[in-house]
Amino acid sequence: MDPRQRPLLRRRLGAFKVMTWGLVAFLVLIYAWLQLVRYWEFKQLALQQAVKIRPIPAPRGLVLDRNGHRLVDNRRALHLVIQREDLPTRPEVVASLAAALQVDPAALTRKIQSYRLAGKGRPLVLKENLDEAGIAIAERIRARFPFLGVEVAPRRVYLGDELAGHVLGYVGEVDEPLMKAKPDLYRLGETIGKEGFEASGNDKLKGLDGQKRILVDQLGTEVANFGQEDATAGRSLYLTLDAGMQKIAQDAMGQEAGAVVVLDLRDGGVLAMYSSPSYDPNLFLNRLSQDMVDRYLANDLTRPMVNRPIQGIYAPGSTFKLLVALAALEKGIATPQTAIYCAGKKNYYGRDFRCDKPTGHGTLAMVQAIAQSCDVYFYDLAARMDVDDIHATAEKYGLTERTGIDLPQEKRTRIPSRAWKKKAVPKDPKWYAGETISVGIGQGAVGVTPLGLARFYALLATKGKLITPHLFYGYRDDQSNELQPAPTPAFKDTPLDPKHWATLDEGLAEVVRSGTAGANPFIREIASLVPFSGKTGTAQVATFVDKAHYARQAKKLKDHALFAGYAPREHPQIAFAVVVENAGFGSTAAAPIAAKLVKYWCLDRLANPLPPPRGRMVDPFAPQGPEAAE
Amino acid sequence: MRERFRALDSRLLWVILALIALGTLTLYSAGRNTPAASIWLKQSLWNLIGLTLMLLLATVDPRRLFRYSFPSYLLGLVALAAVLVIGKKIGGATRWFLIAGQTFQPSELMKWVTLLYVSHRLGSKSADSVGRLELFGAVGLVVFPMLLIQRQPDLGMALSFLPILLLIPLMKGLRARWVVALLLLAGLGGFGAWKVVLKPYQKQRVLIFLDPSADLQGKGYQVNQSRIAIGSGGLIGKGFTSGSQTQLNFLPVKTTDFAFSVWAEERGFVGVLLVLGLFGLLLSRILDAAREAHTYAEAYFCAGAAGIFSLHLLVNVGMVAGALPNKGMVLPFFSAGGSSTLSFFLALGLIMGVLHRARVK
Numbered sequence: 001m002d003p004r005q006r007p008l009l010r011r012r013l014g015a016f017k018v019m020t021w022g023l024v025a026f027l028v029l030i031y032a033w034l035q036l037v038r039y040w041e042f043k044q045l046a047l048q049q050a051v052k053i054r055p056i057p058a059p060r061g062l063v064l065d066r067n068g069h070r071l072v073d074n075r076r077a078l079h080l081v082i083q084r085e086d087l088p089t090r091p092e093v094v095a096s097l098a099a100a101l102q103v104d105p106a107a108l109t110r111k112i113q114s115y116r117l118a119g120k121g122r123p124l125v126l127k128e129n130l131d132e133a134g135i136a137i138a139e140r141i142r143a144r145f146p147f148l149g150v151e152v153a154p155r156r157v158y159l160g161d162e163l164a165g166h167v168l169g170y171v172g173e174v175d176e177p178l179m180k181a182k183p184d185l186y187r188l189g190e191t192i193g194k195e196g197f198e199a200s201g202n203d204k205l206k207g208l209d210g211q212k213r214i215l216v217d218q219l220g221t222e223v224a225n226f227g228q229e230d231a232t233a234g235r236s237l238y239l240t241l242d243a244g245m246q247k248i249a250q251d252a253m254g255q256e257a258g259a260v261v262v263l264d265l266r267d268g269g270v271l272a273m274y275s276s277p278s279y280d281p282n283l284f285l286n287r288l289s290q291d292m293v294d295r296y297l298a299n300d301l302t303r304p305m306v307n308r309p310i311q312g313i314y315a316p317g318s319t320f321k322l323l324v325a326l327a328a329l330e331k332g333i334a335t336p337q338t339a340i341y342c343a344g345k346k347n348y349y350g351r352d353f354r355c356d357k358p359t360g361h362g363t364l365a366m367v368q369a370i371a372q373s374c375d376v377y378f379y380d381l382a383a384r385m386d387v388d389d390i391h392a393t394a395e396k397y398g399l400t401e402r403t404g405i406d407l408p409q410e411k412r413t414r415i416p417s418r419a420w421k422k423k424a425v426p427k428d429p430k431w432y433a434g435e436t437i438s439v440g441i442g443q444g445a446v447g448v449t450p451l452g453l454a455r456f457y458a459l460l461a462t463k464g465k466l467i468t469p470h471l472f473y474g475y476r477d478d479q480s481n482e483l484q485p486a487p488t489p490a491f492k493d494t495p496l497d498p499k500h501w502a503t504l505d506e507g508l509a510e511v512v513r514s515g516t517a518g519a520n521p522f523i524r525e526i527a528s529l530v531p532f533s534g535k536t537g538t539a540q541v542a543t544f545v546d547k548a549h550y551a552r553q554a555k556k557l558k559d560h561a562l563f564a565g566y567a568p569r570e571h572p573q574i575a576f577a578v579v580v581e582n583a584g585f586g587s588t589a590a591a592p593i594a595a596k597l598v599k600y601w602c603l604d605r606l607a608n609p610l611p612p613p614r615g616r617m618v619d620p621f622a623p624q625g626p627e628a629a630e
Numbered sequence: 631m632r633e634r635f636r637a638l639d640s641r642l643l644w645v646i647l648a649l650i651a652l653g654t655l656t657l658y659s660a661g662r663n664t665p666a667a668s669i670w671l672k673q674s675l676w677n678l679i680g681l682t683l684m685l686l687l688a689t690v691d692p693r694r695l696f697r698y699s700f701p702s703y704l705l706g707l708v709a710l711a712a713v714l715v716i717g718k719k720i721g722g723a724t725r726w727f728l729i730a731g732q733t734f735q736p737s738e739l740m741k742w743v744t745l746l747y748v749s750h751r752l753g754s755k756s757a758d759s760v761g762r763l764e765l766f767g768a769v770g771l772v773v774f775p776m777l778l779i780q781r782q783p784d785l786g787m788a789l790s791f792l793p794i795l796l797l798i799p800l801m802k803g804l805r806a807r808w809v810v811a812l813l814l815l816a817g818l819g820g821f822g823a824w825k826v827v828l829k830p831y832q833k834q835r836v837l838i839f840l841d842p843s844a845d846l847q848g849k850g851y852q853v854n855q856s857r858i859a860i861g862s863g864g865l866i867g868k869g870f871t872s873g874s875q876t877q878l879n880f881l882p883v884k885t886t887d888f889a890f891s892v893w894a895e896e897r898g899f900v901g902v903l904l905v906l907g908l909f910g911l912l913l914s915r916i917l918d919a920a921r922e923a924h925t926y927a928e929a930y931f932c933a934g935a936a937g938i939f940s941l942h943l944l945v946n947v948g949m950v951a952g953a954l955p956n957k958g959m960v961l962p963f964f965s966a967g968g969s970s971t972l973s974f975f976l977a978l979g980l981i982m983g984v985l986h987r988a989r990v991k
Contacts, residue, residue: 009929010921012801016933017917020940024910027944028903030953034861035899042861049858050874217663217878 051226052216055187058207059154061234063168063197065243066269066473068483069612070159072168072198077155078130080138081123084219086147087112093145100141101126123151128286156285159615162278164246166307167239167270167407167471169196170281194284196307197239197471200408204472207234238473238483240269244610248600249274252593258560258580259308259450261469262597263458265572267488268467270405272597273451275308282616310403310410313447314579317537317586318373318516319564320442322460322504325366327393328381329500336366336503342376349434353379356538370507371515373536375441382440387431390439391417397494398466399448403455404489405469413452416445443540450577453564457534458575460504461566464496508533509569517563517591526595530602533572534565534594536586558582561589567598574601638688639985642915646684646963646978649908650677652893653963659871660884660892669885673966680975687979688986692928695980696750703747703771709736710778717782725782735969737779737787742977744775745794745934752798753927759803765812769795786945786959793937798930801920852882856950859888859895867898889964891950909943919981922988932984935977 034042063072088094094112098105115124126148130138142148156171158164172194179186186192192206193199212228249260253276262272279296288297296304306312328334344360345352355361355375361368369377382390394400394415402410414420416439422429424445438444448456451469458467468489475484509531516536517523526532539560561583566572576594583589600610654677658670687695709727713736717724726733748768752760760768772795776788799808859875868874873895875881884892894902913936920932939962946961948954960967962974 008803009801009926012803013917013921013929013933016797016801016936017914020913020917020936021910023940023944024906024913027906027947027951030948030951031860031894031899031902031906034857034951035863035894035902036865038861039864042858043864045858046862046874046880049880050878215874215878218880223878 050215050217051213053211053213054222055190056210056212056228056231057191058209058231059233060156060171060191060207061205062236062476063201063205064236064238064476065241065246065612066238066271067242067609067612068238068481069243071164071239071241071243071613073157073159073615075155075157076152077128078135078138079125079151079153080127080130080134081125081149081151082147083123083149084221086149087116087124088145088147097141097145100144101137123149125151129155157615158281160243160246160613161280161282161616163243163250163613164241164274165196165279165281166275166309167196167241167246167273168281169198169408170194170284171198172284196281196407198281200406201237201472204237204475205234208232235478236476238476239471240264240267240271240473241273241471242271242601242605243613244605245272245597245600246274247610247613248272248596249593250276250278252596253580256580256583256589257302257308258578258583258590259312260576260578260593260597261309261450261454262574262576262601263454263467263469265458265461265467265566265575268458268469268491269473269488270469270471271574271601273309273471275306275312277302277304279304307407307409308579309450310405310407311449312579313411313414313449314453314560314562315444315446315539315541316442316448316453316564317539317560317562318375318442319453319457319535319537319562319577319586320446320448321370321373321378321440322508322535323394323397323399323456324378324381324390324440324442325370325504325507326397326496326500327385327390329503330393330497331385331389333384334366334381339363339365340369340374340377340380342374344376346376346379348379348383348437349432351434353437366503367507367510370504370535371510371513373511373516378440379437380440382436383433385436387436387439388417388419390436391415391420397456397459397496398492399452399456403449403451403469405451406471410451411449413449414445414447421445442537450579453562454575454577457564457566457577459494459496460501460508461533461572461575462491463498463501464494466492466494468492505533505569508535508565511535512565516587520587520591522592523587523595526599530567530598531569532565532567532595532598533569534563534567534576534591536591537562537564538584538586541582558584561586563587563590563594565594568602574598635685635689637986637990638685639915639919639982639989642912642919642978642982642985645908645911645915646681649905649912649963650681652905652908653677653889655870656889656893656896656964657885657966659873659896660876660889662871663877663879664885666885669966673971676968676971677975680971683972684975684979684982687976688982690983691987692931692980692983693925695983696746696753696927699743699747699750702743706736706740706743707775707778710740710775713737714778714781723782723784725784725787732968735967737775737782737784738969738973739976740775740779741787741791741794741938742935742973744772744791745931745938745977746980748772748794748798749927749930749934752802753925753930759805760799760808762808765799765804765808768799769812769815790938790941790945790959793941794934797933797937801930801933802926852888853950853952855880855882856888856891857952859891860951863895863898863901865899867894867896867901870896872896886960886965886967887946887958888950889966890947890961893964894950906947909939913939913943915985916981919984919988923984924987928984928987932981935981938977 059074062070065071088097094109095105098108127134138150158168171191174186174190174192179188193202208231210229210231213226214222215224217223245262249272253260253274256276258276260272260274264271283292341363342355342361344358345354356373361372361374364374364377399413400415402412418431421431435444439446455467455469459465470489472486474486477484511517512523512527512532512534517534539562541557541560561580563586564577566575576597578590578593580589654670654674657673661667661669713727714724718726718728720726725735748771752764752768772791776791779788855875859881873892875895876884876892881888881891893905916932916936920929923929923932942959942962945954945959960970
C-alpha cells in the first residue's frame with residue numbers, strides 16, 4: 001500500500017463514478033426521448049402492425065337459369081396445406097413428400113423457401129382444389145406426413161363447365177390498375193367478375209363485404225377479434241337462359257366454330273347464347289398455367305376467348321336479303337310482284353355478278369326470290385337503290401346500333417354507307433356503285449354480330465318490335481326462393497308496314513317449306529312438326545379468321561354457314577341466329593342446328609326437358625343424391 | 631461461518647437481488663408465447679448457482695485468488711485455442727464447448743480472468759505511474775486473447791476486453807507521452823490491420839459494424855421493432871405480460887439481446903428509470919469497493935469490472951434503443967445465458983470479497 005498515491009487513486013475513482021452516473025443519465029435521456037417525447041409515434045406504429053382490419057368477403061350471389069337450375073354455385077373446395085409452423089426443414093422429408101405428391105423435389109423446395117420468405121397469415125398451399133382422387137391420395141399420405149393439413153375454402157363453381165362459358169364469364173382478383181383507378185370501389189384482393197355476366201352483373205351479384213378488427217402476431221396469425229361487422233351475401237339471381245336450350249346449342253355446334261343465339265320474343269330474354277369453341281370458367285379460377293394461356297388466351301387460330309355472338313362480326317350473306325327487300329319495298333322501287341329474270345349471272349358496271357345457281361332461276365317474284373335465295377334478284381334491287389337507302393333502313397330497324405345486351409364489350413354491327421366509307425377508308429373514300437351490288441346480298445363491307453342478326457329476325461317475327469336482348473331475369477326472393485321478375489326492357493315500336501311484313505314473312509316460311517332450307521330432309525321433318533321460318537346464308541369469308549393460317553395449311557377457305565329465323569311460324573315464340581364458321585352452305589350446316597333448337601323449344605322441352613347441369617367439380621361436403629344439384 | 635457471511639456487503643447484495651428479480655420477471659414475460667416458455671426457470675437455476683458461487687467466493691481472501699491468476703490466464707488461453715479446434719459451430723461462429731448438452735462459452739470467463747491477471751500484474755508493483763514494459767506487457771496480455779476471440783469470430787466479445795486495457799493504466803496513472811504513444815500505436819495498428827491483415831469480407835463486417843443501417847434487412851429490422859417496443863411503452867408501460875410487441879413476437883431475440891426492450895415496453899419509462907438506477911447503484915458500489923480495497927490489484931480489478939459492466943450496460947441498453955451500433959452484448963441479469971451469468975456472478979463474488987475484507991480487516 002502506497003499512502004502517497006492513495007488520494008490520487010481516490011480522485012480518479014471518484015471521477016470514474018461521476019462518469020458512470022453520466023452514462024446512466026445518458027441512457028435515461030435516450031429512453032426519455034423514445035418513451036416520452038416520441039411515445040405517440042411509436043404507439044401508432046405498434047398498433048398499426050398488430051391491429052389489422054381484415055375484410056370479411058361477402059359470398060357472391062348464385063346464378064340460376066330461368067327455371068331455377070343452378071348455373072353458378074358457391075361450394076367448398078379442399079386444399080392440401082402446411083401451416084407455417086409445421087414447414088418441413090429436413091431435405092430428406094421434403095424429398096419424400098415430393099415423391100408422395102409426385103412433384104419435382106427441387107420445385108417443392110423452392111416453393112417452401114419462397115413461402116418462408118414471403119408467406120404471411122395463410123398456410124402454404126401444396127395442392128389446390130382436390131378432386132375425389134386427390135382427397136384419397138391426401139388422406140393416404142397424411143398418415144406418413146402428419147404436418148399436412150386440409151383447408152376448406154369457398155369456391156365459385158360453374159356447373160355447366162363449357163356450357164355457357166362466355167355468357168357466365170368467371171371471377172378473379174381485382175387487377176391492380178383497376179383498383180388504383182377506383183380505390184373507393186374496390187379493395188385489394190377483392191374478388192370481382194372478370195368476364196361475361198359475372199363482370200357485367202358484378203354489382204348485382206356482389207354483396208356487401210364485412211370487416212373485423214383483429215390482433216395479429218408477427219406471422220399475421222389472428223390472435224384476438226375485437227369485433228366485426230358481418231358481410232351481407234350477394235343476392236342470387238335468375239338469368240333468362242334456359243339450360244336445356246343452351247345444352248342443345250352446345251351439342252349441336254359440337255366441334256364446329258361459330259355462334260348460336262336464341263331470343264325469347266315475349267320479353268327479349270336470351271334463351272341460349274353459345275360461342276364455339278367455348279371455355280370452362282372453372283379453369284380460370286386457378287392461376288393460369290402456360291398450357292391454359294396457349295390453349296385459350298393466346299390461341300389466334302380459333303380464338304376461344306372471343307364471345308362470338310356479340311363480338312364476332314360476320315358477313316350476313318343471304319340472311320341480309322330481307323333487309324334489302326324491305327328497303328326496296330319501303331322505297332317503292334319494288335313491290336312483292338316485281339319480277340326479275342335470273343340467268344345465273346348479271347353484268348353491272350362492266351363486271352359480272354354471279355348467282356348461286358349457275359343455270360339461273362328464271363323469272364322470280366319477291367317471295368320466291370327469298371325462298372330460292374336468288375342473288376341476281378337482290379343485285380337488281382340494290383342496283384336500283386343507293387347504299388345510303390339500305391343503311392337508312394337498317395338504321396330505322398335498329399340494326400346499326402348495339403343491341404344493349406347486359407354483357408361486356410359488345411361489338412357494333414357494321415352496315416356500310418357513304419359516310420362510313422369516308423371515315424373507315426380514308427385512302428379511298430369514294431363509294432363505288434358496284435359495292436352497293438355486293439351489299440345487296442350481304443357481302444362486301446356488311447358485318448353483323450349473330451345477336452344483331454337475331455334481333456333483326458325478332459323484329460320480323462314480332463311485326464316490327466325492336467327488343468332489347470338481356471340476360472338478367474330477376475332476383476331470387478330470399479324467403480321463398482322464388483323469382484322476383486325484373487322489369488322487362490321496353491320494346492321499341494318501329495313503323496314496319498304490315499303489308500311489307502306479310503311479304504317477308506311469307507318469303508321466310510317458303511324458305512323452310514320449299515326453298516333453300518326445305519331441300520334438307522331433316523329440316524322438312526322438323527318443319528312438319530313445327531312449321532318455322534328462316535333464311536339461309538352462305539357468306540364468303542372475309543374477316544375474323546386468320547386467312548394466312550389457311551393459306552399455310554393449303555386448305556380451301558370455306559364459306560361461313562348462316563341461318564336466322566323464328567319459330568313457330570304462327571305466333572312465334574323465339575327468334576334465332578346460327579353461324580357455323582367455314583362449314584359451307586347455310587342450308588346444310590346452320591339450318592339443322594336451328595331446327596334442333598326449334599324442336600327442343602316447341603316440343604321436347606315440354607314433354608321431357610333436359611336435366612340441369614351437374615358439372616365435374618366435386619364438393620366433398622355436398623349432400624349426395626338428386627337434390628344435390630338443386 | 632455465520633459471522634463471515636454477516637459481514638457481507640448488504641447494499642451490493644440487495645441491488646443484485648433486485649436486478650435478478652426484475653430480470654427473471656422480464657424473462658418470464660419474454661418467454662411466453664414462444665417455444666422457450668420455461669427459459670425463466672432455466673435462467674433462475676443459473677442465477678441460483680451463480681449466487682451460491684458468488685457468496686462462497688465473497689468469503690475468500692481476494693489475495694489468494696490473485697495468486698492463481700497466472701495459471702488461470704494460461705488455462706484460459708488454452709481454452710480459447712481449444713474452442714477454435716473442437717468447439718461447436720453455431721450460426722457460423724465457433725465460440726462454444728458442448729458439455730453434457732450445455733453450451734459453455736470460455737471467452738465470457740476469460741474476460742474476467744484476463745482482468746484478474748492484468749490487475750495482479752499492474753497492482754503488485756508500486757509506482758505512481760505505469761512503466762513502459764508494464765504497459766506493453768498489459769497490451770500484450772489483453773490483445774492476445776482478443777485476437778483469439780476474433781478468430782471465432784466474436785468482435786463484440788473481443789471489444790468487451792478493452793475496458794481492461796483502458797481503465798487499469800488510467801487508474802494507476804499514465805504519462806502523457808504514453809497516452810500519445812498508445813493512441814499512435816492504436817492508429818497505426820488499426821491502419822495496418824485494415825491494409826494488410828483484414829480480408830475483404832472482414833472489412834465489410836467492420837463497415838457494417840460501424841454503420842448498421844447498411845444491414846437493414848436483418849439487424850435493422852430487429853432494432854426498428856425494438857424501438858417501437860420501447861417507445862410504445864410510454865411512461866408507465868403496457869403492463870406485465872401485456873406488451874404487444876413482445877407477446878405478439880414482433881420483438882426479435884427477446885430473451886437475450888433484446889430482453890431490456892421487453893422490460894421497457896411493459897414497464898415504461900418508470901421501469902427503465904428503476905433498472906438504470908439499480909445499475910447506477912451497482913456500478914457505484916463496485917467503485918466503492920475499488921476505493922476501499924486494501925491492495926492496488928483489488929482496486930484495479932474492481933475498477934476494471936466497473937468498466938466491463940458499464941460497457942455491457944451502454945452497448946446493450948443503447949443498442950436496443952437504436953442509439954449505438956448493433957453488436958450483440960448481453961445485459962447482466964436480463965439476458966438469458968449460462969456462461970455469461972456465471973461469469974458475472976464470479977466477478978461480483980470477488981468484488982464482494984474485496985468489500986468484505988475491507989470491512990473485517
